[in-house]
Amino acid sequence: MAETVTPLELFHEIADGSVPEFLDVRNLDEFEASRIEGSRPVPTRNVPVYRVFEDLEEECARTLEGAVVICGQGNGSELVAEEFGDLGRTVRSLEGGTDAWNRLLVPVEITGLPAPVQVWQFQRPAKACLSYVVGVPGERCIIVDPTRQPQPYLDLAAEHGMTVSHVVDTHVHADHISGGPFLAAELGVEYHLPPEDCGGVVPFPNRPLADGDVLDLGSAQVRVMSMHLPGHTPGTIALLVSDAVLLVGDTVFVRGLGRPDLTGQAEELARDLFRSVHERLRPLDPQTIIAPAHWSSSDEINSEGLVVTTLEDVFTATLLNQKAMEKFVEEIVTSLPAAPQTYDTIRLVNAGRIAPPEDEIDILDVGRNQCAASTSLSR
Numbered sequence: 061m062a063e064t065v066t067p068l069e070l071f072h073e074i075a076d077g078s079v080p081e082f083l084d085v086r087n088l089d090e091f092e093a094s095r096i097e098g099s100r101p102v103p104t105r106n107v108p109v110y111r112v113f114e115d116l117e118e119e120c121a122r123t124l125e126g127a128v129v130i131c132g133q134g135n136g137s138e139l140v141a142e143e144f145g146d147l148g149r150t151v152r153s154l155e156g157g158t159d160a161w162n163r164l165l166v167p168v169e170i171t172g173l174p175a176p177v178q179v180w181q182f183q184r185p186a187k188a189c190l191s192y193v194v195g196v197p198g199e200r201c202i203i204v205d206p207t208r209q210p211q212p213y214l215d216l217a218a219e220h221g222m223t224v225s226h227v228v229d230t231h232v233h234a235d236h237i238s239g240g241p242f243l244a245a246e247l248g249v250e251y252h253l254p255p256e257d258c259g260g261v262v263p264f265p266n267r268p269l270a271d272g273d274v275l276d277l278g279s280a281q282v283r284v285m286s287m288h289l290p291g292h293t294p295g296t297i298a299l300l301v302s303d304a305v306l307l308v309g310d311t312v313f314v315r316g317l318g319r320p321d322l323t324g325q326a327e328e329l330a331r332d333l334f335r336s337v338h339e340r341l342r343p344l345d346p347q348t349i350i351a352p353a354h355w356s357s358s359d360e361i362n363s364e365g366l367v368v369t370t371l372e373d374v375f376t377a378t379l380l381n382q383k384a385m386e387k388f389v390e391e392i393v394t395s396l397p398a399a400p401q402t403y404d405t406i407r408l409v410n411a412g413r414i415a416p417p418e419d420e421i422d423i424l425d426v427g428r429n430q431c432a433a434s435t436s437l438s439r
Contacts, residue, residue: 199278254295291333292318
């Protein structure tokens with residue numbers, strides 16, 4: 061029987077630097093579509109399983125002791141691990157394969173906030189996506205930008221005695237399928253999505269958040285205030301938590317800006333992005349923690365395991381010191397890579413315009429996000 065490692069165990073081992081190597085035995089197209097990545101780089105080889113068995117002894121010899129073998133569902137990798145074990149090489153198989161890794165959500169608390177509010181950043185390493193639970197233990201909480209795997213949010217809320225009162229999507233996402241509408245309906249709570257991102261009409265129950273709206277978490281001194289920040293999309297909102305943390309969606313990242321071209325309005329939205337950053341964000345406290353909806357590379361994960369920055373750091377970036385709007389727009393628009401072909405379809409799903417079969421949804425919901433403009437925030 062081969063040794064195995066769970067996705068959560070693998071997540072922590074990557075962070076510890078204790079994974080010597082990945083041997084990914086999927087076909088090349090599957091490997092390139094969704095690689096296993098974490099907070100530290102891990103040497104990776106892709107050898108399709110049929111080739112492993114063609115040269116079993118040679119591939120075994122090339123594989124490092126303690127390596128993790130990866131396939132789609134965990135069956136092929138377990139078979140490889142067993143055969144390598146018979147040849148004297150101890151490796152482990154990833155339980156559930158990349159299917160299980162794609163569903164993994166790991167909560168990391170953002171500490172040092174004014175009591176009694178608490179904020180947890182849920183990291184989805186398969187897509188480098190971030191979602192959040194914001195709440196007061198023993199009272200209420202909200203879930204922001206949720207994935208299709210709701211149980212980790214509900215488990216955390218239950219652990220801290222919190223009742224979910226609102227579900228929020230900061231914008232219509234283009235890179236992954238949102239779990240927001242379904243989760244809100246299941247819980248019987250209000251859902252909030254900017255209607256501007258849906259062509260003005262949201263076809264499922266929704267209460268748009270107006271600029272300055274407040275979501276009460278149950279304690280008078282704790283507020284979550286909405287802020288309209290168009291740029292990545294026409295309707296993007298951010299949530300300012302107790303004047304300490306800004307859940308900013310895809311407006312800015314630790315090292316980048318949200319790409320403005322995914323709705324076909326690149327130049328117009330680039331101007332909106334410039335105004336949002338300079339007119340809405342700059343007046344806030346420079347020590348405001350910026351909590352984005354994505355990360356692009358492992359070096360954006362700090363020593364506490366969080367993907368966050370401060371507003372002060374955002375405004376030391378070369379690009380955001382650019383005061384001339386037209387120069388800013390030119391730099392952003394001319395640097396944009398082509399968006400993945402699936403992004404238009406994903407946006408239509410999240411806007412409630414189409415409803416593909418579940419197996420097609422599963423396919424759309426894999427692969428790393430590409431929501432950042434390629435012009436990074438140079439330090």
